Amino acid sequence: MATPTNPRFDIKTLAMELRAGRRAALARAITLIESRRGDHQAAARELVQKLLPETGKAVRVGITGSPGVGKSTTIDALGMFLIERGHKVAVLAVDPSSARSGGSILGDKTRMARLAASDHAFIRPSPSSGTLGGVAAKTREAMLLCEAAGFDAILVETVGIGQSETAVCDMTDFFLALMLPGAGDELQGIKKGLVELADMIAINKADGDNVKRANTAAGEYRSALHILASRSEHWQPPVVTYSALTGAGIAELWQKILDHRSAMTASGDFALRRREQQVKWMWSILEQRMMARLRSDAPLRGKVKKIEAEVAAGRITPAVGAEEIAEMLK
Numbered sequence: 001m002a003t004p005t006n007p008r009f010d011i012k013t014l015a016m017e018l019r020a021g022r023r024a025a026l027a028r029a030i031t032l033i034e035s036r037r038g039d040h041q042a043a044a045r046e047l048v049q050k051l052l053p054e055t056g057k058a059v060r061v062g063i064t065g066s067p068g069v070g071k072s073t074t075i076d077a078l079g080m081f082l083i084e085r086g087h088k089v090a091v092l093a094v095d096p097s098s099a100r101s102g103g104s105i106l107g108d109k110t111r112m113a114r115l116a117a118s119d120h121a122f123i124r125p126s127p128s129s130g131t132l133g134g135v136a137a138k139t140r141e142a143m144l145l146c147e148a149a150g151f152d153a154i155l156v157e158t159v160g161i162g163q164s165e166t167a168v169c170d171m172t173d174f175f176l177a178l179m180l181p182g183a184g185d186e187l188q189g190i191k192k193g194l195v196e197l198a199d200m201i202a203i204n205k206a207d208g209d210n211v212k213r214a215n216t217a218a219g220e221y222r223s224a225l226h227i228l229a230s231r232s233e234h235w236q237p238p239v240v241t242y243s244a245l246t247g248a249g250i251a252e253l254w255q256k257i258l259d260h261r262s263a264m265t266a267s268g269d270f271a272l273r274r275r276e277q278q279v280k281w282m283w284s285i286l287e288q289r290m291m292a293r294l295r296s297d298a299p300l301r302g303k304v305k306k307i308e309a310e311v312a313a314g315r316i317t318p319a320v321g322a323e324e325i326a327e328m329l330k
Helices: 013-021 023-034 039-054 071-084 106-115 132-148 163-173 190-194 207-225 250-267 268-296 298-314 316-326
Strands: 059-065 089-095 121-124 155-159 174-179 200-204 239-241
Touching: 013 023, 013 039, 013 106, 013 132, 023 039, 023 121, 023 132, 039 132, 059 071, 059 163, 059 250, 071 089, 071 106, 071 250, 089 106, 089 132, 089 163, 132 155, 132 163, 132 268, 155 163, 163 268, 174 250, 190 207, 200 207, 200 250, 207 239, 239 250, 250 268, 268 298, 298 316
Parallel strands: 059 155, 059 174, 089 121, 089 155, 174 200, 200 239
Antiparallel strands: none
16 A cells, blocks of 8 residues: 555654654654554554664563552653663553553553653553554554664553563563562462563562561562572572662662673573564564454455354354354455
């Protein structure tokens, strides 16, 4: 399909402005990749391909944690710490559940007040596409655009649960799990399998009367991690305590992320993980394209509805229905 004539999405100019680090251009470019219009999608692919040589240099950090753990205040504190040291910080969200609000970042900007006001930060909520695959695919593309615009620290927040955590883990270099001290069951994350994905566990709110409880929780997590297999033989996930409120421990938290990058780079695991991510992204995009075709092609959509009715009525099995749909895509 031809590149759209809309001047807002003139690819050559947009790419030039992105390379110059203009945040308004970055916002327009992300709007382009989020569009479902066929001509916009073709233009988005052209734009990302054109900018590919400028991507891949940032530190990509995934951040997760249960509601109330302080993700927004942590991102604000960490982001400002990095900006004060000369970095440019982009914050993206993966939230398939928030089709109406546009992602928790939109509602939590008041908790990222300093970061939101900084010229060296860019904050973008997840697109409201309503499906994990769609949101994750757009976030990956947005991450590449942020890197091309000169942002060298990308913080990707997952505000969903379960699969969204795996998706963020699969698109970042470092996966940080935030926990609370004295939450009743410090090992709750172990049961959910979250900790097995984490490259580090950080206990927030280690301030005032909470310091002792934070240290106790950290000790319990360290003991539990010893019986779990690490994601890499070259890195044993550490457990740290910090306070997003006071900033205590933020410097140590970032240093651990840099230590992980050094260890993974030296062992070759960093390059391997990046290559594996690229292939996963390709398959994710392919799945989205196939689903988009089923939704947008009117004749196909009618046939799919009939197959759904057959399956719902019990006249054919789901496996047979899936096979019939697959045959239609050939």
